Structures are given as structure tokens and as C-alpha cells.
Amino acid sequence: MPDPRPTLSSCLILGGGINGLLSALLLRQAGLDVALLERGATGRESSWAGAGILSPLPPWNYGPEVNALARRGRALWPEWAERLRLASGIDPEYRACGMAVLEVEQRDAALAWCDAHEEPVAGLPPSLAHWGNHDSLWLPNVAQVRNPRAMQGLRVAALRAGIALHEQTPASHLLTEGARVTGVETPSGVFTAECVVAAAGAWSGGLLAEVGHAPVIAPVRGQIVLFKAAPGLLPGVVYRRGHYLVPRADGHILAGSTLEEVGFDQSTTAEARAELLDFAYRLLPALRQAEIVAQWAGLRPGSPGNVPTIARHPVLENLFVNSGHFRYGVTMAPAAGEVLLQRMLGMAAPVDVAPYAWGL
Numbered sequence: 001m002p003d004p005r006p007t008l009s010s011c012l013i014l015g016g017g018i019n020g021l022l023s024a025l026l027l028r029q030a031g032l033d034v035a036l037l038e039r040g041a042t043g044r045e046s047s048w049a050g051a052g053i054l055s056p057l058p059p060w061n062y063g064p065e066v067n068a069l070a071r072r073g074r075a076l077w078p079e080w081a082e083r084l085r086l087a088s089g090i091d092p093e094y095r096a097c098g099m100a101v102l103e104v105e106q107r108d109a110a111l112a113w114c115d116a117h118e119e120p121v122a123g124l125p126p127s128l129a130h131w132g133n134h135d136s137l138w139l140p141n142v143a144q145v146r147n148p149r150a151m152q153g154l155r156v157a158a159l160r161a162g163i164a165l166h167e168q169t170p171a172s173h174l175l176t177e178g179a180r181v182t183g184v185e186t187p188s189g190v191f192t193a194e195c196v197v198a199a200a201g202a203w204s205g206g207l208l209a210e211v212g213h214a215p216v217i218a219p220v221r222g223q224i225v226l227f228k229a230a231p232g233l234l235p236g237v238v239y240r241r242g243h244y245l246v247p248r249a250d251g252h253i254l255a256g257s258t259l260e261e262v263g264f265d266q267s268t269t270a271e272a273r274a275e276l277l278d279f280a281y282r283l284l285p286a287l288r289q290a291e292i293v294a295q296w297a298g299l300r301p302g303s304p305g306n307v308p309t310i311a312r313h314p315v316l317e318n319l320f321v322n323s324g325h326f327r328y329g330v331t332m333a334p335a336a337g338e339v340l341l342q343r344m345l346g347m348a349a350p351v352d353v354a355p356y357a358w359g360l
């Protein structure tokens with residue numbers, strides 16, 4: 001039987017966030033020569049800024065397109081965390097720490113969702129029970145990773161795998177001829193490869209605008225405040241009505257996040273700081289004694305329904321996109337990479353790839 005898979009030997013990835021780097025590693029593993037162009041330094045944008053919760057917030061508020069990628073991504077993360085640790089020596093601090101969801105609006109419907117989706121659910125553990133169990137739920141399988149470490153690990157793993165990382169190299173134009181992309185223009189010259197994958201996060205829409213059919217991807221700013229407390233103050237993630245606290249193993253606690261449509265403005269604001277501090281202090285008064293270490297902002301690649309586009313361009317046969325993961329790009333990345341490989345190489349993907357098609 002002839003191999004039905006299309007054969008590709010080289011690929012150029014545009015964007016070095018989690019989705020670009022992880023796609024690059026998977027394509028390299030599949031035997032391709034891979035080069036990656038990154039406008040600044042890899043892993044310094046949304047993928048660095050995120051909280052690293054490996055779950056939708058909360059999962060029952062989302063449709064199957066989001067949950068299929070999120071659940072598959074979460075299932076693959078322990079393996080990826082170990083792979084990155086071994087390849088780079090940097091531990092991304094994957095921890096199945098669990099997540100408390102407080103003030104659940106329709107608790108019975110949420111419980112039914114968990115039951116139908118085999119998502120383990122319980123009452124709050126004793127250390128969190130003071131928040132009250134009548135409208136709360138505990139999801140013990142929710143895990144987290146520490147974004148900056150995961151991104152450093154991915155960078156080192158990519159270099160060691162032989163991926164050519166070109167940092168400080170923005171893709172400025174896609175050169176086309178007929179139904180193909182023939183090269184990518186940058187200030188350091190034109191790069192060529194058999195195929196091109198756009199993985200430029202919030203900037204993907206702008207990058208693809210000139211070739212037509214650009215997916216709807218727009219920046220949505222998120223801000224976070226970081227505390228340093230004693231390790232063990234909080235056992236797991238706590239989510240309440242749009243805000244969360246995420247405890248790291250060494251005692252850092254992230255309070256997030258805002259959802260702001262302010263274009264490509266990455267500034268932090270006093271309003272967001274006040275909003276996040278108010279939430280954090282009400283939920284965990286002990287944080288009043290903790291040092292505030294930092295506040296930052298990142299631009300999520302916002303998309304309608306939080307559904308990314310992971311597909312081939314409708315006209316240009318060697319152009320692909322893996323972008324628009326919005327609020328859950330870290331959770332989804334391992335599964336999104338599988339969908340991309342299905343689209344590019346015909347490899348098996350455990351999730352249905354149809355919802356991530358590139359619309360006309």
C-alpha cells in the first residue's frame with residue numbers, strides 16, 4: 001500500500017510562543033527541517049504572561065470544540081512536562097493541584113456536565129471548606145504549569161532538537177505565486193520552505209491579512225498581580241466569577257485576570273491592580289501581609305467562541321495556521337499541535353479536526 005501521507009521536508013513557523021514552539025518540535029519529530037521566525041525573543045508574549053491553569057474556567061461554560069482540545073491538551077501535559085524537563089533541564093512545574101470553583105451559578109447543571117464528561121468532581125477539601133460547599137465544587141484533576149519555565153524549556157528543547165530559531169526576525173510579508181507561498185520577507189532577508197505555519201498569537205490576524213481569508217483573531221489584554229507568600233498558603237487554584245488565584249509551589253500566588261479589548265496596548269493599569277487586589281484580599285485575607293512582587297499584562301489571541309483555527313489556508317495550499325487559542329492556549333497547545341500535524345501530514349489526531357477549519 002502506498003503511504004497516503006503527503007510528504008513534506010521543510011517548514012517555516014512564524015511566531016515563537018507556546019503554539020509555534022510546540023508545533024515546531026512536533027514537526028521536527030516527524031522528520032521535517034524546521035526553522036522558526038520570532039519577532040522578539042521566543043516565549044515572551046501571551047505564553048509567558050498567562051497563569052498556566054490547564055482548564056477552561058470553568059469547563060461547563062464552554063462547548064465541545066473548546067473542551068475537546070482542552071481535555072486532550074491536559075491529558076498530554078504530564079508527558080510534555082517530563083519531556084521538556086529531560087530535554088532542557090528546566091522543570092515546568094506541572095502540578096495536578098486541583099481547582100476550587102466558588103459561587104457556581106447552576107451547581108446541578110455543572111455536576112451533570114462533570115458526570116457526562118467523566119470529569120471527577122467533589123466537595124471542597126477541608127482546608128478550603130470555609131468558603132462553603134453549598135455552591136462550590138472541587139475539580140481534583142485540574143493541573144497547572146509555570147509559564148516562564150515551560151517557555152524556557154521549550155526554547156532549549158527546540159534548539160537541542162535542531163530547530164533553527166531566528167529571534168529578532170519579524171515576518172513582514174508573505175510572498176505568494178499562484179496558490180503557493182514562495183517565501184517570507186523579513187528585515188534580514190527572505191526565508192523559504194516547503195510550507196509555512198502562522199502561529200503569531202494575537203498578531204496572526206494582521207500577519208495573514210494580506211493573503212486574504214484571515215481568521216478573526218484580535219488581542220484581548222489580560223493583567224495579573226503576583227504575590228510572594230509562604231509556601232502552602234493555598235493548596236490549589238481557586239476560581240470565582242471571572243477571577244482566580246494560582247499558587248506556585250514556592251509560595252508565589254498569581255491573582256488574575258482582566259479581559260480588556262484595548263487593541264495592542266500592553267500597559268498595566270492602576271484600575272486592574274485595584275480590581276485584582278480587591279478580589280485577592282477578599283478571598284484570601286492573609287495576602288494583605290504578602291509582598292506584591294509584580295504586575296504584568298499580556299495579549300491573548302482572542303477568537304470567536306474561544307475556538308482556534310488550526311488548518312490549511314482555503315487557497316494557498318502550503319500555508320497553515322495554528323492560532324486563536326484565546327484564553328486556553330497553554331492548555332490546548334499539545335492537542336492543537338496534533339491537529340496541525342493531522343492537517344499537514346495526515347497523521348492521526350485523537351480529536352475531531354473539523355471545528356478548527358479555516359473558514360472562507
Ligand SMILES: Cc1cc2nc3c(=O)[nH]c(=O)nc-3n(C[C@H](O)[C@H](O)[C@H](O)COP(=O)(O)OP(=O)(O)OC[C@H]3O[C@@H](n4cnc5c(N)ncnc54)[C@H](O)[C@@H]3O)c2cc1C
Nearest residue numbers: 015017018019039047050051053171201222298329330331
Ligand atoms: C493574563 C493571561 C492569563 C492567561 N491564563 C491562561 C491559563 O491559565 N491557561 C491557559 O491555557 N491559557 C492562558 N492564557 C492564554 C494563553 O497564554 C494564550 O492562549 C497562549 O499563550 C497563546 O499562545 P501563542 O503561541 O498562540 O501566542 P503568543 O504566546 O502570543 O506567541 C506569539 C508569538 O508570535 C510572535 N510574533 C508576532 N508577530 C510576529 C511576526 N510578524 N513575525 C514573527 N513573530 C511574530 C510574538 O512575538 C510572540 O512571541 C492567558 C493569557 C493571559 C494574557
